[in-house]
Amino acid sequence: MTEVIMKAANFDPTLYKITGSVGQGQWAEVPWVSIFRKSITTSATKGYYIVYLFQANMSGFYLSFNQGWTYFKNKYGTKEGRQKIRKTAAILRELLHTIPSEMIDGEINLCCRGELGLGYEAGHICGTHYTLEDLELKPEKLIRDLKSLQAVYNELELLIGHRSVEQFNDYLLLQDDSKFxxxxxxxxxxxxxxxxxxxxxxxxxxxxxxxxxxxxxxxxxxxxxxxxxxxxxxxxxxxxxxxxxxxxxxxxxxxxxxxxxxxxxxxxxxxxxxxxxxxxxxxxxxxxxxxxxxxxxxxxxxxxxxxxxxxxxxxxxxxxxxxxxxxxxxxxxxxxxxxxxxxxxxx
Structure with a gap:
């Protein structure tokens, strides 16, 4: 699937890394395929990335612009980390002007119980949902939606500017931490x-x-x-x-x-x-x-x-x-x- 995405959406392999996982040793609760802008992150544990997330019951999947949950968990702990990652997502939905109106919904439901899946749900910034049939019936829409999120990704890179992801996150959350x-x-x-x-x-x-x-x-x-x-x-x-x-x-x-x-x-x-x-x-x-x-x-x-x-x-x-x-x-x-x-x- 990674090769299909790279070719269909014309992702430059020198700028992007595409990888996925269905689990190691056993089937993952939420299989995923991620697209990383190398200048921002190359890992799903921190930073921002585009990801296909398959619902645990395999009823469908999401195209999501998401964040690395592990970073927030390690910095704030599980409970506060979920609050912070949701707040960051809400702030970015306000800041990013290239998000298509039909992708602005801030909630996804992966039908999961595990911590990683719940982290994906909390970190969702914008995106859309598909049924499994859409893979065959609506290939043009899938590519069009992916290119839309690529534009959002490019805008985010400009927002981050000369900062690391950690510096960018700290800046976004200043007022949430009562700092001005x-x-x-x-x-x-x-x-x-x-x-x-x-x-x-x-x-x-x-x-x-x-x-x-x-x-x-x-x-x-x-x-x-x-x-x-x-x-x-x-x-x-x-x-x-x-x-x-x-x-x-x-x-x-x-x-x-x-x-x-x-x-x-x-x-x-x-x-x-x-x-x-x-x-x-x-x-x-x-x-x-x-x-x-x-x-x-x-x-x-x-x-x-x-x-x-x-x-x-x-x-x-x-x-x-x-x-x-x-x-x-x-x-x-x-x-x-x-x-x-x-x-x-x-x-």
Whole structure:
């Protein structure tokens, strides 16, 4: 079958690897034939690939654009891994514009019980179902559908860009892990998530988050399509910072704000005093509670968009109040360096 697929769909053997299995020693519950784009993966255990999956009861088969279940299982465990692989599939259905409308259904049923078969079901991104008779009655449709998924595969390769599959997956799942890049496009969702997480944190957790922080080495970055490194903000840490600040503005505790629907407390926003964009210049982690400031919306806008005089005034107060604690966490920066990070041109 692999030779038939390669020839009929004109797959370049230098770019694609096609292989299949009906089981080793005994018949597999879900026999499969996979098409791997070599630049992305050559294994069904990780990455993205096109696969024919035969239902366990042999009532039919699927053409599926799928993901390597073993990668998610090893990284997250079985239960969370299934949640993560389904989330990744849902995200990609939104991102990939070449998916034909008739292939967008996110569910397949392989009539199976085994872990690998359930992994295929969870990892399904898009595709279509056939009866066994379709092999003889609709050969043209099979080839046409396969070429459609080849176009989806090509689009995915462009999305991955200069990243490894692992880097790409981490980037896709940032917000599912309550992590956000320090950029304007994600700011509103970040602040909303911070408020939502704060609402869930119980009084018992407050005892834990009030403990002294320790310095942590800089974590590995996430990588965008162009290969640039970014260090995301953890909304859970930001929520804890707002709780510890008792929803008061760090610049002026008398500043008032409206009541948040999520927390039923004054609406405050989390702000990293030493910006996350500087993480690459520091050996130690910047996403720490001590570096996360609770600001009222007006002060938060001022520190980003105000005049240099106003920005310097608020920054000076916050910096000298936090400097000692930041230095204890390995975050060492002068006020002049911090002003430069905020594009303040005053001497």
């Amino acid at each position: 890049l320090e950029e304007e496009a994600q700011e509103e969702q970040y602040q909303e998530t911070v408020a939502s997480v704060a609402k869930k944190i119980t009084q018992n957790t407050m005892e834990l988050i009030s403990e002294e922080e320790e310095a942590e080495k800089r974590p590995e970055p996430v990588t965008d399509k162009s290969g640039r490194s970014h260090w995301p903000r953890d909304a859970t840490l930001s929520a804890k910072a707002l709780l510890l600040a008792n929803y008061k503005c760090a610049y002026d505790s008398d500043h008032t704000s409206f009541i948040s629907k999520a927390t039923r407390r004054p609406f405050m926003e989390a702000h990293h005093l030493v910006p996350m964009k500087l993480q690459g210049e520091f050996t130690y982690k910047l996403d720490k509670i001590a570096n996360i400031i609770s600001l009222c919306p007006t002060c938060h806008r001022m520190i980003h968009h105000g005049t240099d005089e106003d920005k310097e005034q608020i920054l000076r107060k916050l910096f000298y109040e936090r400097r000692e604690k930041l230095e204890s966490l390995g975050i060492e920066i002068t006020f002049s360096q911090l002003k430069k990070a905020y594009y303040i041109e005053l001497e």
